[in-house]
Amino acid sequence: MSNVNLTINGQKVSVPAGITIQEAAEQIGAFxxxxxxxxxxxxxxxxxxxxxxxxxMRNLPASCVTAVAEGMVVQTESPVxxxxxxxILELLVANHPLDCMTCEKGGxxxxxxxxxxxxxxxxxxxxxxxxxxxxxxxxYVYRDLNKCILCGKCVATCNAVSERGVINxxxxxxNTRIATFMDADLKDSECVYCNxxxxxxxxxxLVDKNMMGKGRIWDLxxxxxxxxxxxxxxxxxxxxxxxxxxxxTAANAAAGRPLCLKGRLGINFMxxxxxxxxxxxxxxxxxxAVTWExxxxxxxxxxxxxxxxx
Amino acid sequence: xxxxxxxxxxxxxxxxxxxKKTVIVVGLGTCGIAAGGEKIWSAIKGEINNKKLxxxxxxxxxxxxxxxxxxxxxxxxxxxxxxxxxxxxENALQILQDHAVNGKVVNDLAVAQDPKEGAxxxxxxxxxxxxxxxxxxxxxxxxxxxVINPDSIEEYIAFGGxxxxxxxxTGMSQVEVIDEVKKSGLRGRGGGGFSTxxxxxxxxxxxxxxxxxxxxxxxxxxxAFMDRSVLEGDPHAVLEGMAIxxxxxxxxxGYIYCRAEYPLAIKRLETAIARGEEAGLLGKNILGxxxxxxxxxxxxxxxxxxxxxxxxxxxxxxxxxxxxVRPPFPAQSGLWAKPTNNNNVExxxxxxxxxxxxxxxxxxxxxxxxxxxxxxxxTGKVNRTGLAEVPVGITIREIIFEIxxxxxxxxxxxxxxxxxxxxxxxxxxxxxxxxxxxxxxxLGAMMGSGGLVVMDETTCMVDVARxxxxxxxxxxxxxxxxCREGTxxxxxxxxxxxxxxxxxxxxxxxxxxxxxxxxTALCGLGQTAPNPVLATLKYFRxxxxxxxxxxxxPAGVCNALLEYKIDAEKCKGCGSCKKVCPVxxxxxxxxxxxxxxxxxxIKCGSCIEKCKLDAIIRG
Ligand SMILES: Cc1cc2nc3c(=O)[nH]c(=O)nc-3n(C[C@H](O)[C@H](O)[C@H](O)COP(=O)(O)O)c2cc1C
Ligand code: SF4
Ligand code: SF4
Ligand code: SF4
Ligand code: FES
Numbered sequence: 051m052s053n054v055n056l057t058i059n060g061q062k063v064s065v066p067a068g069i070t071i072q073e074a075a076e077q078i079g080a081f082x083x084x085x086x087x088x089x090x091x092x093x094x095x096x097x098x099x100x101x102x103x104x105x106x107m108r109n110l111p112a113s114c115v116t117a118v119a120e121g122m123v124v125q126t127e128s129p130v131x132x133x134x135x136x137x138i139l140e141l142l143v144a145n146h147p148l149d150c151m152t153c154e155k156g157g158x159x160x161x162x163x164x165x166x167x168x169x170x171x172x173x174x175x176x177x178x179x180x181x182x183x184x185x186x187x188x189x190y191v192y193r194d195l196n197k198c199i200l201c202g203k204c205v206a207t208c209n210a211v212s213e214r215g216v217i218n219x220x221x222x223x224x225n226t227r228i229a230t231f232m233d234a235d236l237k238d239s240e241c242v243y244c245n246x247x248x249x250x251x252x253x254x255x256l257v258d259k260n261m262m263g264k265g266r267i268w269d270l271x272x273x274x275x276x277x278x279x280x281x282x283x284x285x286x287x288x289x290x291x292x293x294x295x296x297x298x299t300a301a302n303a304a305a306g307r308p309l310c311l312k313g314r315l316g317i318n319f320m321x322x323x324x325x326x327x328x329x330x331x332x333x334x335x336x337x338x339a340v341t342w343e344x345x346x347x348x349x350x351x352x353x354x355x356x357x358x359x360x
Numbered sequence: 361x362x363x364x365x366x367x368x369x370x371x372x373x374x375x376x377x378x379x380k381k382t383v384i385v386v387g388l389g390t391c392g393i394a395a396g397g398e399k400i401w402s403a404i405k406g407e408i409n410n411k412k413l414x415x416x417x418x419x420x421x422x423x424x425x426x427x428x429x430x431x432x433x434x435x436x437x438x439x440x441x442x443x444x445x446x447x448x449x450e451n452a453l454q455i456l457q458d459h460a461v462n463g464k465v466v467n468d469l470a471v472a473q474d475p476k477e478g479a480x481x482x483x484x485x486x487x488x489x490x491x492x493x494x495x496x497x498x499x500x501x502x503x504x505x506x507v508i509n510p511d512s513i514e515e516y517i518a519f520g521g522x523x524x525x526x527x528x529x530t531g532m533s534q535v536e537v538i539d540e541v542k543k544s545g546l547r548g549r550g551g552g553g554f555s556t557x558x559x560x561x562x563x564x565x566x567x568x569x570x571x572x573x574x575x576x577x578x579x580x581x582x583x584a585f586m587d588r589s590v591l592e593g594d595p596h597a598v599l600e601g602m603a604i605x606x607x608x609x610x611x612x613x614g615y616i617y618c619r620a621e622y623p624l625a626i627k628r629l630e631t632a633i634a635r636g637e638e639a640g641l642l643g644k645n646i647l648g649x650x651x652x653x654x655x656x657x658x659x660x661x662x663x664x665x666x667x668x669x670x671x672x673x674x675x676x677x678x679x680x681x682x683x684x685v686r687p688p689f690p691a692q693s694g695l696w697a698k699p700t701n702n703n704n705v706e707x708x709x710x711x712x713x714x715x716x717x718x719x720x721x722x723x724x725x726x727x728x729x730x731x732x733x734x735x736x737x738x739t740g741k742v743n744r745t746g747l748a749e750v751p752v753g754i755t756i757r758e759i760i761f762e763i764x765x766x767x768x769x770x771x772x773x774x775x776x777x778x779x780x781x782x783x784x785x786x787x788x789x790x791x792x793x794x795x796x797x798x799x800x801x802x803l804g805a806m807m808g809s810g811g812l813v814v815m816d817e818t819t820c821m822v823d824v825a826r827x828x829x830x831x832x833x834x835x836x837x838x839x840x841x842x843c844r845e846g847t848x849x850x851x852x853x854x855x856x857x858x859x860x861x862x863x864x865x866x867x868x869x870x871x872x873x874x875x876x877x878x879x880t881a882l883c884g885l886g887q888t889a890p891n892p893v894l895a896t897l898k899y900f901r902x903x904x905x906x907x908x909x910x911x912x913x914p915a916g917v918c919n920a921l922l923e924y925k926i927d928a929e930k931c932k933g934c935g936s937c938k939k940v941c942p943v944x945x946x947x948x949x950x951x952x953x954x955x956x957x958x959x960x961x962i963k964c965g966s967c968i969e970k971c972k973l974d975a976i977i978r979g
Contacts, residue, residue, distance in 0.1 A: 098842055138842060
């Protein structure tokens with residue numbers, strides 16, 4: 051495809067036609083925050099945090115869904131843009147628990163990062179806040195919708211697997227929330243706890259329950275591995291704290307890729323204190339440690355083989 | 361190929377034959393039914409059956425004079441058509457006996473006469489077109505509403521119906537049709553005012569093996585009922601307009617997205633589609649030309665946002681009614697990702713006339729950039745509420761003070777909200793502004809779909825802003841942050857101001873929120889949601905300041921800011937107020953001025969209604 055020429059923050063750039071302003075800005079290293087946009091997943095243009103100023107446009111377009119055009123003059127962080135982003139963050143924060151000190155996502159949360167960048171402390175608006183009961187009745191996903199910013203990524207990733215579609219938007223306006231069929235807890239839904247949604251949530255609304263209390267991003271070291279339990283070969287992060295594995299979390303759930311519980315739960319074998327090192331055989335009503343040959347009942351055969359081999 | 365013309369001749373003859381009989385027409389649009397039209401129908405029908413009278417009964421849609429509903433008309437051979445208003449089952453029988461049977465007009469109830477050739481003009485009944493309500497109106501898009509039986513395709517055809525479709529299918533190329541629509545200057549009647557011809561051209565040029573025509577009949581503005589009246593009164597006009605659009609863009613399928621709260625409109629559409637197919641004017645191989653056009657109705661659950669075209673398309677597809685990012689526009693990728701043309705009900709209803717009477721006829725009405733006529737729904741504190749079709753460019757003053765007859769109870773005009781929750785209010789000083797798309801935008805209002813809500817001096821403008829924000833907040837789809845969270849906060853601020861707890865910085869905060877929401881929201885709902893606040897701030901800022909700084913509601917609406925007092929000069933001590941006060945806040949000796957204990961008073965207003973001497977002051 052041909053190239054188009056535009057100006058971003060006073061800098062002339064030439065980029066392939068058809069890409070978005072956000073992608074073009076990325077190419078020259080101009081920062082644009084995003085919540086709802088995910089290159090491989092979804093671009094609903096919903097959160098509006100990525101708005102930029104384009105000369106001649108009446109409104110501030112969302113850069114993640116606006117294509118570049120010849121001669122465009124873009125400002126990614128002009129005063130009106132900053133004012134808009136600040137206001138959007140103030141609005142999100144006004145309806146957020148702000149318990150960042152104990153939040154599992156602390157240090158790994160876009161809302162926190164952007165609030166820091168734009169100096170948003172909360173308190174600009176005092177009014178109704180959501181008071182949903184967190185969904186904690188299953189062992190795998192901790193869902194606290196009070197923290198949800200409705201970016202829709204979880205919905206997109208869950209719906210990317212055709213037989214799933216466990217969650218979707220429900221209700222309207224201020225009361226909009228992500229819900230399962232009949233607004234049930236995950237445990238009473240069709241959820242298979244693949245944790246794709248957890249992997250994409252930009253805030254602390256969806257958390258891997260197995261990792262709760264085990265440390266936050268700065269405490270952990272992550273190594274990406276490819277799961278070998280089945281032929282899908284999903285990507286997982288193995289999380290280490292002080293050199294010890296503390297959990298396996300779902301990494302990027304690329305479109306159509308099933309993540310599953312098997313991979314993440316494999317860790318339980320590794321650290322089970324009851325894990326046996328030798329086979330046990332019941333003798334006179336008691337388990338006693340024996341050799342593999344004895345356990346499998348092949349000791350006499352082995353003896354014979356040894357003789358033949360000689 | 362002249363089968364349609366032959367049919368028309370037959371139906372016209374039938375109508376002419378009918379004109380030799382006495383006919384009573386009962387207005388059975390939603391407005392007529394709500395006012396009791398069906399009871400009147402049964403009463404008259406019963407009497408006709410009882411007395412075995414040779415009188416035919418038919419029903420029609422809304423004639424526009426909602427303020428006079430229930431309405432009936434009497435057609436008696438040799439007499440002008442007479443329209444009666446404020447009819448009830450008793451006086452309906454009087455009209456039947458005196459007029460329909462004995463030929464004596466009931467002058468007290470007659471609203472107007474519609475003179476006809478060969479019939480002497482009645483001396484004491486005003487002529488329809490000279491009524492102040494009608495004088496400045498033009499009837500084109502809704503000309504047949506209230507005149508024909510909406511369930512009768514024969515009557516539609518007798519009045520020239522489907523002639524435009526025939527003309528297009530048998531003698532015009534797609535491009536010729538689009539050119540004609542472009543030349544007419546018709547702009548979308550659904551609010552945005554985009555050129556209809558251009559829109560059709562985009563859809564025509566878009567590549568696709570399959571294309572769709574969609575009709576937006578969601579009509580969600582509070583106070584708007586133009587589209588409903590068209591669908592109930594003249595459904596075939598919309599279907600014909602859609603079929604012409606289908607031909608011009610190359611679509612063979614159409615959807616009408618109609619809110620489920622309009623059951624009568626849906627029923628009449630269903631009937632109309634069925635009759636149209638039977639007559640070979642819709643469906644397969646229309647008029648033998650090989651053109652197919654299949655129409656379906658989709659009933660919407662009535663969310664305001666589903667009127668936004670991309671949310672509407674999602675909803676037809678069975679998805680949640682949330683707007684999509686544009687571009688791509690529906691003309692490129694709409695319903696099921698196929699090129700789609702979406703127009704409003706009234707837009708389509710204008711098409712057959714434009715094709716039949718020519719683009720220059722249409723363009724002769726209106727202003728330079730806004731052509732034709734527009735239907736408005738007049739509601740609020742005016743003397744004559746109803747439906748009025750006016751040439752674009754008429755002034756707001758003419759609509760309110762001439763057509764709608766001015767303000768009720770001789771109160772003072774304060775403002776008029778144009779464009780519903782997306783629009784803004786216009787104060788006295790701008791009443792002489794011509795009603796067209798661009799002038800209204802310049803004033804901070806919007807043509808919108810044509811809802812016109814008139815407010816008098818007893819209206820509090822902060823309260824009005826609160827009302828509309830409450831509406832948009834509830835109707836926000838929740839997809840994008842500024843609209844979902846921002847309208848909620850704006851509403852909360854307005855509520856605190858009305859509750860007397862406004863803070864000095866509230867006005868600035870409202871303005872900041874408005875600016876950001878307008879410039880960043882995803883769809884038109886959010887982008888226009890702050891308009892009612894901005895417009896009231898622009899024209900009635902002092903009312904906000906009175907609420908915030910002086911803790912007063914000048915219009916006497918916001919309860920928290922009111923105090924009830926008794927004027928000792930006027931009070932004669934009759935004690936009526938004391939008796940009705942539910943919390944015993946009023947005390948006083950007989951024949952002595954009474955007093956209200958404001959600490960006890962709950963501001964229910966019962967006392968003020970009882971006092972015959974106007975001695976109780978609210979303020
Ligand atoms: C929140 C919202 C509600 C709308 N509601 C309606 C509606 O009820 N009817 C309508 O025709 N257009 C409505 N529109 C405008 C449509 O999106 C669209 O522009 C229109 O149907 C196009 O038809 P037109 O060109 O004939 O006006 C609405 C737009 C928005 C943003
Ligand atoms: S865990 Fe998997 S199946 Fe369950 S809601 Fe999340 S994405 Fe859907
Ligand atoms: S739960 Fe997380 S991923 Fe899902 S919508 Fe909310 S913020 Fe987005
Ligand atoms: S502006 Fe409002 S209605 Fe439109 S997409 Fe955003 S939240 Fe939904
Ligand atoms: S990141 Fe662009 S709209 Fe959300």
